Amino acid sequence: MNNEIPYSRKIEGRMKKIYYKKVGGQYFPNTLSIGEKDEFDNFEIVCIEYYNLNIQREQEIFSRVQLGMPLTVAEKLHAVTSPIAEFAKSILEKYPSINKIIDSKRAKPFQLIVQALHMIELNPTKYNATSGVITKYLQDERSVPRELKQEADQVFASLDILIQVEEEIFTRDHRVSPIEFVFFCYILDKFSNLELAWYQDTLLQMKEYVRNHHADIRFNQTVYKTLWNFVDDVENNLADNDGHKSKKNRKK
Known part of the structure; x- marks a missing residue:
């Protein structure tokens, strides 16, 4: 009115x-x-309230009322209620600059943050980021480990600084893809406390490296392996140049 x-x-x-x-x-x-x-x-709006629905029924009803448009994987993940889900949402709220560098529609940033947390915490050397795996990870009712909270806050604080200083590097030549975003978050964690310029150069090198191997940068096993090889190369180069040791030991 x-x-x-x-x-x-x-x-x-x-x-x-x-x-x-x-x-x-x-x-x-x-x-x-x-x-x-x-x-x-005088127009009357019908409002219907549902109680005691499980997550599958919530998603089904939501899908039906939005003109038949099916929920995306990201939207289904966003509907999950758990400590790790709330933590991921708090990260996006604290660092909204993330929305500037990736597709921000239909809960996509939330999904990528969860995938980054999964990789930071579990350190998987093999592709293990299917929607089923990430959903199971997100639905776990355990408390978020303090170490993960600390590591994640450092990662996304560093990412926020990089975006504020030079946002353009995330879109130069090609906009950073979802899998590149997740791997770069992992790199920020694995190789922490380095110079800002090193992270900027590494991001650009990573984007060039993966596109030299693949025309289509999808979140799949093949691209995952290529990016993991890139991380290996980064670690070896750091060790050769200045003896820098990554803080993570791989989980087999």
């Missing part, structure tokens, strides 16, 4: 914004007629 949200209607061949009413001191050239206001004021 306060003209906060207009709607658009074609008037004389042009789309124009229509407001509810004229307000003193404000200029609103197009407002509802008396009859339209009366219809609007």
Whole structure:
């Protein structure tokens, strides 16, 4: 009723914004007629509340009411309630700059943060990031380990700084892909406390490396293996150059 949200209607061949009413001191050239206001004021909206639904039923109902558009994997993950899910949401809330460098539609950033947490915590050398695996990881009701909280906060704080300093490197030549985003978060954790310029160079090298091997950068086993080889090369180069040791030991 306060003209906060207009709607658009074609008037004389042009789309124009229509407001509810004229307000003193404000200029609103197009407002509802008396009859339209009366219809609007007396329109009844049906509201249905559901109780005690499991997650599958919640997702099914949500899918049905949004014009039949199926939920994405990311949206299904976002509907999960657990300590690790809430932690992932808190990361995105604390570091909204993440939305600038990846597809931010339909809960995609949340999904990638969860995949990054999974990789940081479990350190899998083989591809193990299917939707089923990530869903199971997210549904675990355990408390988030303190070490993971500390590592993740350092990773995403570093990522936030990189975005603020030079956002363009994440989109240079090619926008960073989902799997590159996850691996770069892993690199920030595995090789911590290095110079900002080193991370910038490593990101660009990683993007070039994976595109020299693959035309299509998908989140699959083949690309995963290529990026893991890149991480191996980075670790070996650091060890050869300055004796830097990564803080993670691989889990077999």
